Amino acid sequence: MSEIRLFTSTTEKNAEAMLALMSDAFEEEGYAIATMEIDEKRDIWEASLYLMADEEEEMRARFAALLEPAFPEAKIEREKIPDVDWIAKSLEGLQPVRAGRFVVHGSHDRGTARAGEIAIEIDAGQAFGTGHHGTTAGCLEVIEGVMRSGRIRSALDLGTGSGVLAIAARKLAPIPVLATDIDPLATRVARENVRKNGIATGMTLETATGFHHTVFRRHGPFDLIIANILARPLMRMAPQLAAHLAPGGHVVLSGILANQRWKVIAAYSGAGLRHVRTIWRNGWVTIHLDRP
Numbered sequence: 001m002s003e004i005r006l007f008t009s010t011t012e013k014n015a016e017a018m019l020a021l022m023s024d025a026f027e028e029e030g031y032a033i034a035t036m037e038i039d040e041k042r043d044i045w046e047a048s049l050y051l052m053a054d055e056e057e058e059m060r061a062r063f064a065a066l067l068e069p070a071f072p073e074a075k076i077e078r079e080k081i082p083d084v085d086w087i088a089k090s091l092e093g094l095q096p097v098r099a100g101r102f103v104v105h106g107s108h109d110r111g112t113a114r115a116g117e118i119a120i121e122i123d124a125g126q127a128f129g130t131g132h133h134g135t136t137a138g139c140l141e142v143i144e145g146v147m148r149s150g151r152i153r154s155a156l157d158l159g160t161g162s163g164v165l166a167i168a169a170r171k172l173a174p175i176p177v178l179a180t181d182i183d184p185l186a187t188r189v190a191r192e193n194v195r196k197n198g199i200a201t202g203m204t205l206e207t208a209t210g211f212h213h214t215v216f217r218r219h220g221p222f223d224l225i226i227a228n229i230l231a232r233p234l235m236r237m238a239p240q241l242a243a244h245l246a247p248g249g250h251v252v253l254s255g256i257l258a259n260q261r262w263k264v265i266a267a268y269s270g271a272g273l274r275h276v277r278t279i280w281r282n283g284w285v286t287i288h289l290d291r292p
């Protein structure tokens, strides 16, 4: 589903005031909001609200109603964020990427890992996750730290994309790993990548939306749940995700913009989890939580 940016052009001062209004009205629901400078000399700024295409009508009306009392002149414009954006980002640069001890590389760079490094082979393709994106790299780094404790006996990778994070977990320890994605194409690509990385045993791949599938009950609860999706669905899923986490378990969340992190942490605190740490990579954050 494509993403839409609704925005209005204004001055810096008004953009700031609009951002405060939008923050109160929309951030709690997990919508990304932003202001950006367009023309410094002419003091032109844009205040933006990001949403999914199927909610455009409703959100445009809410956005207009929110601005109307203080900014009756505000004209709302729209921009469609290209569908391929995330995949294109994940295809950026075909050089091997290093995150923690992992080195994620394409088949053309086989043999690139140095002593002590863990190689993951992923060819850029139809599913997100070559390691180049800040969210994937952030997750790889946190997963390595969590798994070092040696207490992780099962893992779930929700929104597996290319399968990169599930493969990383399985390469660190011979534990059962469930990897799911809403997109059947991603599940297919992940299955192929699991096979290419020689770790098919112990891996289960399934197409599922969120936690709507019996596979979670069959394989859970999990000691480690990784979900690199987006802030809003992650916040919505907090109670279900927490319900599938074993006592003493760990959660690694990404796909979260820096300004959304506190809302996500609040949603998961409300579900009984504790914030351990947050790491930053290229404007994105990865959050590590645990169940005390």
Ligand SMILES: C[S@@+](CC[C@H](N)C(=O)[O-])C[C@H]1O[C@@H](n2cnc3c(N)ncnc32)[C@H](O)[C@@H]1O
Binding pocket: 086, 127, 128, 129, 130, 131, 135, 136, 139, 158, 159, 160, 161, 162, 163, 164, 165, 180, 181, 182, 183, 186, 208, 209, 210, 211, 228, 229, 233, 255
């Ligand atoms: C940003 S990609 C992450 C891919 C990979 N895990 C990584 O870290 O590079 C997000 C993936 O989550 C999937 N996804 C989005 N919403 C989902 C949902 N509600 N349930 C399961 N998967 C979802 C998308 O299809 C996409 O493959």
